[in-house]
Amino acid sequence: MDPSPHIIYGTILSAIVAIGSLIARDRQTHKAISDGDSALHKALIDSDNALHARITKMQEKYVHQGELSRHTQGIETQLTQIREEQRETNRRIDHVLTALTPKE
Numbered sequence: 001m002d003p004s005p006h007i008i009y010g011t012i013l014s015a016i017v018a019i020g021s022l023i024a025r026d027r028q029t030h031k032a033i034s035d036g037d038s039a040l041h042k043a044l045i046d047s048d049n050a051l052h053a054r055i056t057k058m059q060e061k062y063v064h065q066g067e068l069s070r071h072t073q074g075i076e077t078q079l080t081q082i083r084e085e086q087r088e089t090n091r092r093i094d095h096v097l098t099a100l101t102p103k104e
Helices: 005-062 065-100
Strands: none
Touching: none
């Protein structure tokens, strides 16, 4: 008993429809994920821009330029002192190592 051509055509058509529906569903899912990612990205960018705007406003409103300059100069002075102290410490260590190294 050979299957009738209608059954074969029906089976092939059903398979094509099933595969097509899977492809359409996958594309719809991918589009939904992509749209969600785009919306999240936009929300993060907007949030980041708002944060930077608030920081800039706070700097302009509450930080006086003279105070900031004095504070920055103080930090730079401290860093310079630390560097000098580190150089002196390194010189002392070099001197001790030279004195402890046996001479041939």
